[in-house]
Amino acid sequence: MTGFAGTGEAIRFALKRDRLILPLCLAGLIGWMAVYVVSYSGLYATQAELNALYKSVAGNPALIAMTGPTGGLRTLGGATAWESLPVVSILSGVFAMFSVIRHSRAEEEDGRTELLLASGSGRFAPLAAALIVTSAALMLAAVGNVAVLAIADYEVGPSILLSLAILGFGLVITGTTAVFAQVTGKARAARGLVGIVIGISWLLRAIGDTGDGTLTWLSPLGWAQQTKPFWEDHWWPLLMLLAATAITISFAFRLLARRDIGSGLIQPRPGPARASPSILHPLGFSFRLQRGSIVGWTAMLFIYGFAVGAVGDNIESLLESSPTFTEAFASASGDLIDSYFASILTVIAVMGAGFTIAAVLRPHSEESRGRADLLLTAPLGKVRWVSGHVLIAYIASAAMIGLTGLGLGIGLGVATGDYGEVGKLFASGFAQVPAMWLTGSLALLLFGISSRLAPVAWGLLATFILIWTLASFGDIPQWIIDLSPFSHTPAVPAVSLDLTPLLVMTAISAVVTFAGLVLWRRRDLL
């Protein structure tokens, strides 16, 4: 088929372009699995320790919602798979999303695909190359994961099942991304849509796993988890993942065959010839650029908060079946539902910090796309421009996490008919704000030092997430836990509010923000 002509060259080109980033991502995906393997086999070396883990964790609805069904925790393999499967799956999905878009829609948006097609490549070649490179990387990661598990003496069969389940979810997201890359003409929009799909996959199985399980079967992440490696070892959900991959990929190619190169299936509609007064002001204009992502993130987090709040009511019934768990949890923190909500708020704050980083780094994308020049050659100061974006990022982050708390309260209210907790949960959300600001200010500092350093902020966030996941279980050294700002936020509403760490973090983020702005003022534009 001539449509695929030039796929080989396109693959070689993609590999050459990714010669640094691809090995790093692979190392990250396999390394993440290795971290789980090492920490779990270190922490739970004996059956007694595993039994203790099972007693303290099994049936905890917060952990089931966040991670997955806890039935396999009696064995080391089951415990490792319980946490590594969803986390590494989502990481694989995020990798697949970035990789497919980078080599298909982003190339096309920048006009490079046109060059390629004009020099004899078939129209399917860029997408085919993007899919082959991405799937091959995911398969290599799966091989690496099997190797890691084998080296640590995990049973081979279930290890392969676990790695294939992760691979399967990555492939479904690969296909999904291919579809959205055809639908919209913009890489950013396509990534946003895939991000929503990943978020919904997680949410559906969170609700399904804590309820009657129906919704779990609507989520590809749910399918991956239903393989239950080292526990019930179901191989057949892999077929569902495979089928979804095949369907999405063939659908993407059918869409590609029908659309024009350089645009998406959805054409941009004409807009107003005059600007509304709301963007005739630097801050208003910056807000307009951020508006879409603020609305999207806020809606997503609020809905998540609402869903978790609504499920929170089930806790009590679950508790009756697990008295040990009640003891462990309640003695540590007083009110059980409160500590459940506190841990949920932390998770959402860490996820929401992803928004904070993206919003703070908006000037970075404006700069690298060459749009900053038009603004900064007008009488608009560099510092004024960036601080406007930072202000929007900080205010929106605070509003977002506050609304999540409100969502928790309302969800709980809807389930129980008692709205007495709404105010307390709304206020508790705000305790997470300083840690989000601090994360954002670090992103600004990196951007201030150099444009090239700015993306390192995402590595920082990944580190905080890793620290948080490990800290919720293991005996990792306190100084490592202390590296993450989210470790210093008091777990309200479960404990009484201690303002000191919050004020200290706010002060640090103010200083770091100031330093970032000073460095930015002193450095060259790209």
Added chain:
Amino acid sequence: MEKVIEVEGLIKTFGETRALDGLDLTVEPGQVHGFLGPNGSGKSTTIRILLGLIRSSGGSARLFGEDPWKNAVALHRRLAYVPGDVNLWPNLTGGETIDMLGSLRGGLDPKRRQELVDRFELDLTKKAQAYSKGNRQKVALIAALATDAELFIFDEPTSGLDPLKEAVFQECVKEITGRGHTILLSSHILGQLEHLANTFTIIRNGKTVETGTLGHLRKLAASAGRDPDSMSLEDLFLSVYAN
């Protein structure tokens, strides 16, 4: 009279690379100054220093007698800039973009905006992601030309325009000089430059090679044994690089 642009011995290094190596450039009020040089010779780097977007590594650059890095905002009130590669916000229409850029300067005269839109025949309701390169340049040109700046800096502003719009641009340049304002025009369209500019600076590898009026450049060519009267700017340009 105070010089509009005064650059002496300008140096800019990016790591190991020396982009500018002692460049000189002087532009007097009311001039249309043609800024020429091969790709990568340092034209855009010079312009970005003059705009205060990057800092010089040595030598001096003055805009209206002031340091463009330190007084960027105040100086930007007096100048307008059109880049060669115009990157716009994909979701904003051309009209919204022009108004937003105009608002940074306190708003555009609606009559003048409309007149320019008519002359350049730009559809204001299209989103930037749907514009061709030429239409993106029109957006930046209209936003700049609708201002009353004293200095216009154009970095290959018409590379995407059709010949009719190119002619409109040339008319606009004449209107600017008619008001006594100054233009620095970097371009590879030598016919356009020869037609519009009255003084020239030719650079190569980050250094000024020749500077002066067309007549002056012809005299230089004559001293090198050529017939000056028959030489176009293109011939002169090529002869400078042949040496």
